[in-house]
Amino acid sequence: MAGAERPKILAEGRPVRPYDPDSLHVYDTTLRDGTQQEGLSLSVGDKLAVARHLDDLGVGFIEGGWPGSNPKDAEFFTRARGELNLTTAVLTAFGATRRAGRAAADDPQVAALRDAGTSVVCLVAKSDLRHVERALRTTPAENLAMIRDTVAHLRAEGKRVFVDAEHFFDGHRVYPDYALEVVSVAAEAGAEVVVLCDTNGGMLPTRIGAVVADVLAATGARLGIHCHDDADCAVANTLVAVEAGVTHVQGTANGYGERCGNANLLSVIAGLETKLDRAVLPPGRLRELVRVSHAIDEVTNSVPDPHRPYVGASAFAHKAGLHASAVKVDPDLYQHIDPAVVGSDMRMLVSELAGRATIELKGRELGLDLSNQREALGRVVDLVKEREAAGYVYEAAEASFELLLRDEVTGRQRFYTLESWRVIVEQRPGGEVASEATVKLTSHGERHVATAEGNGPVNALDTALRNALEKAYPGLADLDLVDYKVRILDGKQGTGAVTRVLLGTSDGRERWDTIGVDENIIAASWAALEDAVDYGLRRQGESPDPVAP
Known part of the structure; x- marks a missing residue:
């Protein structure tokens, strides 16, 4: 409409509602559920480092692991008591309800939760009747008693208790009355929050919203949401659940987790703050989202996905x-x-x-x-x-x-004048294949000829170029070739096809990428290598060769 003032995109990161960490819990489960991702394994030191990054971001709860299940998690909670000085987050221990036929006070697993040194315990409980009968192999009544007794026991020990209602949405679809009874029993026994879990990750947002509304109306309990991403809807499902009334969200940093992963808690946080006007982090912390995402990727030895919403390199x-x-x-x-x-x-x-x-x-x-x-x-x-x-x-x-x-x-300032380069690849007696490169150039009025061997022609060229320039530019020793990719652009031409080479170079702090294209793979590699060296020397503030063309 002409003359109407257009609303601006959120610029300061401060939603309308004031920050109140108890009004909407942000609960991270990277250190437990996230570590179930294929190929991801964290040492105790790694877990402590991730916890510190999450605390820096300002999440409310950090689930440290399952203290009664394995020595690594037991060690984590022991070390956390002396080494973790959390300023925002509350460390949480995760575990199961008592076993069938055993008192909660006599169950070793429950004792491990009690003794983990955390003020909050999160229990996983079966809420799908099929799992109760086929996986737990117990009766519906005994499962309810297991939930009731364990929650009551831990509450009597002074713990805050959350209950993860495992497979809740699948169970509610088949046996809704029993699923609702699980929620009611947990809440009546003293659970502060009952978390509805889409454990199989197959729910769609419309279903999530409808079920959450139904459970709230039927039980009046404080509800949370825990979604997996098998249908690619975990973040959307989490946000829809908040709109439907849950006040506790769970997820993992960068969406780590088994199969297709969990709800990406960083995307959930960004969505809550910028789309739903819910201040779930302390003031100013949302600006740390990209840094924390990359820092956690570094600790977990994961390659950052450039297409992650909000935090990926391609997001904007x-x-x-x-x-x-x-x-x-x-x-x-x-x-x-x-x-x-x-x-x-x-x-x-x-x-x-x-x-x-x-x-x-x-x-x-x-x-x-x-x-x-x-x-x-x-x-x-x-x-x-x-x-x-x-x-x-x-x-x-x-x-x-x-x-x-x-x-x-502005005119590119060059650091040397190339005379020629040459590469020889030969098979030596015994079957060894060796590469030797020679580079001839002039820099700052001096002619240099350098020859080097390498574990391939590109490595040999790289070493020879560095050797030729080391007197004029000793800082080249700080640059490392960290990636080398080759792509044939037209495979139909066979060995005569054009080749594209991408090189990644790092100075230990930042990485840059360069490219070369040629019918000759070595010539393409040389072009990318020249750019990598020129760019690196420019970053170091080196003086160019005043006589180079």
Whole structure:
């Protein structure tokens, strides 16, 4: 409507409702449920490190593990008492109800929970009648007694008790009366929260919302939600459950978990704060979301997924030229929130779709004001399109693009003049295949010839180039080649096909990626290697060769 004031995207990260950690619990289960992910294994030290990162973020509860189930978790709780100084989060111990036919006070598993040193205990209880009869192999009445007795015993020991109603939504679909009775019994015995679990991860948001409303109306209990992601709906299901009335959400950092993972608690937090106006973190902590996500990936030795909502490297990346033009006018037009709210930044991706607006915004990211450089912008746009048609992919090699941009706009400063390079690959007696490279260049008025062997032609070239430059630029010793990818662009041409090489290089603090394309794989590798070295020396603030062309 003409003249109407358009609402702004949340910019400061502070929702309308004031922060009250008890009004909506944020409960992290990375250290227990998240570690069930295939290929993910954490030492006790790793678990302590993850807990500290979660506390820095400001979550309310951290589930440390199952103290009665394995020595590692028992050690974690022992060390946590002396080493974890949590400022926001409350450490929680997880375990099961007493066994059938045994008093809660005499059950070793319950005793382990009591003695774990936590003020909060979370119990898992069967709420699907089929699991009670076929998995627990006990009667419906005994299962209810197990829940009632264990909750009451731990409450008498001074513990706050949460109950995870396992397989609740599947059980409610088949035997709703029994599932509701489990919730009522747990609440009446003293459970502070009863958590409805979509353990198989197959529910859809409409079902979640309807069932939560039904349970609230039938029991009046304080409810929580715990969703798995097998139907790709875990985050949506969690947010819908909050809208339906739950006041306790569970999930894992980065969505770790068995099979398809758990609800990504970081996405849930961002959704609650920016979409539902629920302040679930202390003021200012939402801006730590990206940092904490990456820090936990580092501890767990996981590769960050660039496409994760809110925290991924591509979450606020723009590629299409039309998008870039609009973003230049008003970033809100193609972004659902201000990236700064979660500690991220808008990124412009350079590709054959790029126009002048994309290049100008990318230059701004790099500290170059291109607003009055129309001719240079036009040259860069044409050059990018020409090179991408030949096989270059600059969105995957931003360091190479920056060098290209500076070359066209300000004149690229070079650190040496290449005379030639050569690689010899030979099979020696005994079957050993050896690679030897020679690089000839001039830098700062001196000619250098360096020869090196390597475990492959690219490694040999890399070493020879470093050896040739080490006198002029000793800082090259701090750069490491950390990734090398080769792709054949047209397999139909067989061994004569064009090859694309992507190199990843690191100085121990940051990584940059460069690219080379050629019919000769070694020539493509050399082009990427030259860019990697040039970019690294520029980052180090080295002086270029004043006579290099």
